[in-house]
Amino acid sequence: MTDDQYLDIPKEYRKELIPVRQEQVLLSSHIILDSDLSLEDITLVAGLDVAYLKGDELACAGLVVVDFRTLEVVEEHVEYFRPRIPYIPSFLHYRESPGYHTVIKRLKVEPELFLFDGNGIIHPQGIGLASQMGLEIKQPTVGIAKKLLFGEYTPPLKKGGYSQIIHEEKNIGVAFQSADLPAKPVYLSQGHMIGFNTMIYVMREFIRNQIFDTKLPVPLLLADRFVREKLGEKE
Numbered sequence: 001m002t003d004d005q006y007l008d009i010p011k012e013y014r015k016e017l018i019p020v021r022q023e024q025v026l027l028s029s030h031i032i033l034d035s036d037l038s039l040e041d042i043t044l045v046a047g048l049d050v051a052y053l054k055g056d057e058l059a060c061a062g063l064v065v066v067d068f069r070t071l072e073v074v075e076e077h078v079e080y081f082r083p084r085i086p087y088i089p090s091f092l093h094y095r096e097s098p099g100y101h102t103v104i105k106r107l108k109v110e111p112e113l114f115l116f117d118g119n120g121i122i123h124p125q126g127i128g129l130a131s132q133m134g135l136e137i138k139q140p141t142v143g144i145a146k147k148l149l150f151g152e153y154t155p156p157l158k159k160g161g162y163s164q165i166i167h168e169e170k171n172i173g174v175a176f177q178s179a180d181l182p183a184k185p186v187y188l189s190q191g192h193m194i195g196f197n198t199m200i201y202v203m204r205e206f207i208r209n210q211i212f213d214t215k216l217p218v219p220l221l222l223a224d225r226f227v228r229e230k231l232g233e234k235e
Helices: 011-028 092-105 129-137 196-209 218-232
Strands: 044-052 059-067 073-081 113-117 141-145 162-167 170-176 186-192
Touching: 011 129, 044 092, 044 218, 059 092, 059 218, 073 092, 073 218, 092 129, 113 129, 113 218, 129 141, 129 186, 162 186, 170 196, 186 196
Parallel strands: 044 113, 113 141
Antiparallel strands: 044 059, 059 073, 141 186, 162 170, 170 186
């Protein structure tokens, strides 16, 4: 890697983050984008999110496990922590993973799938938050982001529809229309140990079973609400 490839990293963080970038490059070749995991194999799904107090001095990582069929909450955990760095694109794993690992270690049940608020392979090195977490916990993961980091797509035409996100002539994920128009889509990408079709089937199953119109699948929606509620107790 040449020095020019580190220009996107703020100067004051290059000493700390250049080794992280180098690790991303090495680990990206270990990401598995196919799997025997099918809808029939999935009974429990975990949603994970992080929220921040103003100023980013304190963060709250939350995990909510739901039953894939009934959408009932099975288990939930929360952890407060101090982020190591501010938000810097492509380094979300380095910023948030300490909190995620803590709540995952507290699990008493064993989810077959983990949904992260962030990206999977939609990442400059092909290994976003969901992908690297999947490698580390050795479990199937999907990244679901509200904003598109990069890539191009044609907007889906109806709820439940999706369009492939293309970057440098490669399919790196999908823009999924999870709520009624004119709501914007969410951006799904494989994290680790899950096939493209299974990722789509899981998202469609959640949208089909949810009793309210929301962009996020239930596990992530509940995790988002959970961490915001817990942070509110700190204000």
